[in-house]
Every structure is written in structure tokens, then in C-alpha cells.
Amino acid sequence: MQHGKYRFIVGFLALPLGLYALFVIWPFIQSIYYSFTDWTGLSPEFKMVGFDNYNRMLDDEIFWKSLQHSLLFALLLPVVTIGLALFFAFMINVGGRKRKNGPVVSGVRGSSFYKIVYFFPQVLSIAIVALLFAFAYNPDSGAINSVLRGIGLGDVQPLWLGDPDLALWAVMAVLVWSTVGFFVVLFSAGMASIPAEMYEAALLDGANRVTTFFRVTLPLLWDTVQSGWVYMGILALGAESFAVVQIMTTGPGGPDYSTTVMVLYVYQKAFRDGQAAYATTIGVALLVVTLAFAAVVMRLGRRERLEY
Amino acid sequence: MKTTETPAPLPAESGAPITKTDTPPPRPPKEKKEGTVLNAFSHGILVIWAFMVVMPLLWAVMTSFKDDRSIFSSPWSLPDTLHFDNWSRAWTEANMSDYFLNTVLVVGGSLVGTLVLGSMAAYVLARFDFPGNRFIYYLFIGGMSFPIMLALVPLFYVVNNMGLLNTIHGLILVYIAYSLPFTVFFLTAFFRTLPTSIAEAAFVDGASHSRTFFQIMLPMAKPGLISVGIFNFLGQWNQYMLPTVLNTDPDKRVLTQGLVQLAVSQGYKGDWSGLFAGLVMAMLPVLAAYIIFQRQVVQGLTAGALK
Numbered sequence A: 001m002q003h004g005k006y007r008f009i010v011g012f013l014a015l016p017l018g019l020y021a022l023f024v025i026w027p028f029i030q031s032i033y034y035s036f037t038d039w040t041g042l043s044p045e046f047k048m049v050g051f052d053n054y055n056r057m058l059d060d061e062i063f064w065k066s067l068q069h070s071l072l073f074a075l076l077l078p079v080v081t082i083g084l085a086l087f088f089a090f091m092i093n094v095g096g097r098k099r100k101n102g103p104v105v106s107g108v109r110g111s112s113f114y115k116i117v118y119f120f121p122q123v124l125s126i127a128i129v130a131l132l133f134a135f136a137y138n139p140d141s142g143a144i145n146s147v148l149r150g151i152g153l154g155d156v157q158p159l160w161l162g163d164p165d166l167a168l169w170a171v172m173a174v175l176v177w178s179t180v181g182f183f184v185v186l187f188s189a190g191m192a193s194i195p196a197e198m199y200e201a202a203l204l205d206g207a208n209r210v211t212t213f214f215r216v217t218l219p220l221l222w223d224t225v226q227s228g229w230v231y232m233g234i235l236a237l238g239a240e241s242f243a244v245v246q247i248m249t250t251g252p253g254g255p256d257y258s259t260t261v262m263v264l265y266v267y268q269k270a271f272r273d274g275q276a277a278y279a280t281t282i283g284v285a286l287l288v289v290t291l292a293f294a295a296v297v298m299r300l301g302r303r304e305r306l307e308y
Numbered sequence B: 001m002k003t004t005e006t007p008a009p010l011p012a013e014s015g016a017p018i019t020k021t022d023t024p025p026p027r028p029p030k031e032k033k034e035g036t037v038l039n040a041f042s043h044g045i046l047v048i049w050a051f052m053v054v055m056p057l058l059w060a061v062m063t064s065f066k067d068d069r070s071i072f073s074s075p076w077s078l079p080d081t082l083h084f085d086n087w088s089r090a091w092t093e094a095n096m097s098d099y100f101l102n103t104v105l106v107v108g109g110s111l112v113g114t115l116v117l118g119s120m121a122a123y124v125l126a127r128f129d130f131p132g133n134r135f136i137y138y139l140f141i142g143g144m145s146f147p148i149m150l151a152l153v154p155l156f157y158v159v160n161n162m163g164l165l166n167t168i169h170g171l172i173l174v175y176i177a178y179s180l181p182f183t184v185f186f187l188t189a190f191f192r193t194l195p196t197s198i199a200e201a202a203f204v205d206g207a208s209h210s211r212t213f214f215q216i217m218l219p220m221a222k223p224g225l226i227s228v229g230i231f232n233f234l235g236q237w238n239q240y241m242l243p244t245v246l247n248t249d250p251d252k253r254v255l256t257q258g259l260v261q262l263a264v265s266q267g268y269k270g271d272w273s274g275l276f277a278g279l280v281m282a283m284l285p286v287l288a289a290y291i292i293f294q295r296q297v298v299q300g301l302t303a304g305a306l307k
Helices: A005-034 A052-058 A061-094 A111-123 A126-136 A143-150 A167-192 A196-204 A209-237 A239-248 A262-271 A276-300 B010-015 B029-063 B068-073 B085-092 B096-127 B133-142 B148-161 B168-193 B197-204 B209-220 B222-237 B241-246 B255-269 B272-292 B294-306
Strands: none
Touching: A005 A276, A005 B096, A005 B133, A005 B148, A005 B168, A005 B209, A052 A276, A061 A111, A061 A167, A061 A209, A061 A262, A061 A276, A061 B029, A111 A167, A111 B029, A111 B272, A111 B294, A126 A143, A126 A167, A126 A239, A126 B029, A126 B255, A126 B272, A143 B029, A167 A209, A167 A239, A167 B029, A167 B294, A196 A209, A209 A239, A209 A276, A239 A262, A239 B148, A239 B241, A262 A276, A262 B148, A276 B148, B029 B272, B068 B272, B085 B096, B085 B272, B096 B133, B096 B168, B096 B209, B096 B222, B096 B255, B096 B272, B133 B168, B148 B168, B148 B241, B168 B222, B168 B241, B197 B209, B209 B222, B222 B294, B241 B255, B255 B272, B272 B294
């Protein structure tokens, strides 16, 4: 097996690793370096400025707003999305009534129908979803206010994305809408692999469904929930929040910076304002927040692994 | 309080969208009430969410067949006649045909490249011991958790200096590079599960390492390649952030970009019905493919998180 082994390894790794290093690793290293310069991105000249960008960032009110919003996204979105998804998945898989001679736990009728439908948004581009909801939120001709008028709530006509107090929540609702289905299907797969004897034992002990969920289902599903949590948080800090905020909000990031998030602010500083170095500084802050988030979730979520 | 043992009588089922297949046998009356409440409750909530998912999509389809005036005056009314001209206008005048073609080219190229390069790297990392193996592996999977936007600022200039900015092949290379972390992560785990004996036998028979890989291992890895292929297809087809930054030439736009640009330009053009037709046009192929390949899509998208 040794003959030509290293030549083979190098030959197979060279292309993928080279491409990855050039387009992913190298830019990451560069951006950390650029965050200590005054590079504009418009001309190739720049000089080192030490921590100037970092000091500027700490005094930048918009940066703090974007940080707040991003943290809110990372903390609240996973809680809401995963909470809803666990509830739906439990209802779908264990919520059904017992049928005669059937298994001790069963899903509701039409469980596969729900799983198919709930998954729809996951296959659509977040950009398309964002566009669709940008129209649905339109205060005059949008679908949502029109429904409110239709059910006799003609006085309640929020401006949605135009209202600085509502816009951020409207954007977050879209992210919840588009991701819940993925977790429902993910958790359903996990729940299906929990042996029925576990539920039988719980039922014999007189456990009701709430107890069953917290004492049987959730602990056995914990690993999946935890990795889903990290996954959702990274999405909420990164690409998904960029797309919804950039497409849906006025400004983008408005009104009055009420929806701006870190990833959007990086983009705007680099490609709109010609402040590439400062943009990378905010990007480094985003990297720190992302890694800290992942570390905290993994740390807090650590439990003894249950084998079954 | 509530138990899974309790049955529900017929009326509780009325909210279910699927027709009944069997009738419940009579149960002790004491337990009946609790079960009914819970069953109606869980069904009710599930039905409401199904509505909330489907209604915006149906609304979009409906709107794409209406004329501009009725889109604004009565958002929920059915179209008076089916305005198919919206669709043809979107396809030709609004350049949807170009956006589709660009997307197909970019995704086709990147998907093949991702699978080939990803499986080569994953195979070596999974099956061969050499110094630096672990380091390279973690280098790859580390890319999954870093915020891509941070790298995009310098990447724009890297790509520009190489003359790859606003080119289809440049975009393909970037897509491949950013798809590698998950692909390598997934396929490394997959190659580890394959038996070693067959590859060894082939090697003893005189096959080279690369021949063993292409003729023995790749065919064996087909299920894994399909899963990760579907995952990458959807991710690349729906990609928005990478092209927004690296593909600013109006002629090279991919679908997602093109639609967003179309929406922005409606501020002065006012062809909203055409825009909705474009949106639905972009939605339908993926939804149709999902419904047909439902099982594989779900497996492909959830496989990574379950590992």
C-alpha cells in the first residue's frame, strides 16, 4: 500500500486545498491584517494604524446598534425557532391518539403531509422569501394588512417595515417562518429513532404528555437540539440575516438603523462607503461574536450523553 | 392530566387535511374529554402553521396572474382572467431567461467541481495516515463556522486581481471553495464507513490509488454523494450573498440577484405583476423538484446535522 502513497495524497489534495486556501483561508487572514490598516479598498495604498479602527468601532453608535440586533438575532431566533419546531415535531410524532392494536405512541393523522408542507420554505432561496414578505408587509397593498382589514381590524394597519419599533420583529418573523420546517423534519427524524419501549415505560409510570416530552423526548434528542442551536445561531448572525435585512428593509438597515445587523454593516462599509479596513474590523467583531456564541452553546449544553 | 392513551372522538379530527382511514373504537368515557381537547389542540396548531406556510406561496402564485391595478386595489381577490402575459413579459423583457441560464451554468459547474474536489479531499483525509492529516481536516471544517462576510471583503480584491470578477468561471471557483467545508466534513465521515477490504483487493490486483478511487470507491460512495449533492445544489441555487458581492455585472446576474434587482427597479418601472411572475417562476422548479425527490432532499439537507 505504500507505493506512491505520498504522491497520490499530494495529487489529490493539491487542487481542493489550494482552492480553499486561496479563496477562503487567505482572505480570512488578510482581513484580520487589514483591520489594523487604513485601507479604503479603492486604492492599493495603505499604512498600519494600530488599533485606530477598533477604537473608532467602540465609539460608533451604529456599530453598537448592529451588535445589539445581531445578538438579539442569535439569542432569540434559535429559542423561538427550535421551541416551535420541537413542539410541532412532538405533536406530529407523539401527539396522536392511540389506535386499537396500534403502537403505544403515534403521530397525528397526516403527519407526513405536515412534514412535506412545513419543509417548503427550506428549499426556497432566502432572497425569494425576503422579497415575497417585503410585498406582504406593504402597508397599503400587502397581503397581511389586507387580511387584517378583511377580518374587521381595519383600524390596525401597522406600517411593519416602515415602523422603527416593528421592523426588526417583522424581519425576525420571516427568518422564523423560513427555518422552522427544517428543524421540524430534523427533530422528527430524531424522535422516530427513539425506541417505543421508552414511551411505554413512561406511560406505565403514569407520565402525561408534557412529562413525557421533558423527561423522555428532549433528553434523548439533546445532541440534535444542540447542534441545531449552533447551526441556527450561525445562520442568524451570517448569510440569512444579511439577505433578509438587505432585501426587506429601507436603507437597507432602516428605518433609522432599527434593523441594521453586523453582517450588513460590514457589507455597507466595504462596498458602499469605501472603508474596507473599518469593515474588516467590524467583521473581526462578528467573528468573535460567532465563535463566542458557538462556545457558549456547546459549553452550557454539555450533558452526559445518553445511549439508547 | 393528559395521556397518550386517551382516544378522541370523531369531531376532533375535522381539522385534519388528510381523510380518515379507520374509525376509533369506543373508549372509556372518563378519558375521552382530555384526549379530545389535546387532539383538537395539536391538530389545530398544526393546521394553522400549515396555512401560514402555504398561504404566502399561494398568494404569490395568484398575484402573478393578476394585472397591476388589482394587485394594489384588492390583494386577496382572485385574478379576473389569467394574465399569462405577465409570465412572458417576465421571461423576455425582465431578463428572467438570462438569469436562469446564468444560474444553471454557475450551479452546474460548481456542483460538479464541488463533488469531484470534495470527494478527492475527503477520501484522502478519511483513508490515509500522513502528518498534517488532522490539521487539514480541521482547517476545512473550521470554514463552516466562520462568518463568510469577513472573508468577502478581501476576497473581492483577490478575485478582482486575478481577473475573475464578474465572470461565470470565477463565481464557480468561489462557490466550490465555500462549499468544500461541509462537503469534506460530510464525505470524510461517509468514506470512513465504507469497508476497506474491497479497495485493498483492488490494490493488490495492481490498480493504482487513483484508479481504485475512481472505479471502486466513488461508485460505492454514491448514496453519500447524492445526499451532499442535493445539499450543495440547493445551497448554490439559492445563494445570494456571494453573487451580490462578487458578481456585479448586470449581464451575469444569477436568479436571486436578478429578482432583487427587478424588485428595486419596479420603483420606477411599475411592472409588479411581471415581478411576481418572475418570483413564482423561480420558486416553482425547486418546489416541484422537492415534491418529486422529497425523501432524498430531506435526507440530504438533514444528514449533516444528524451526524
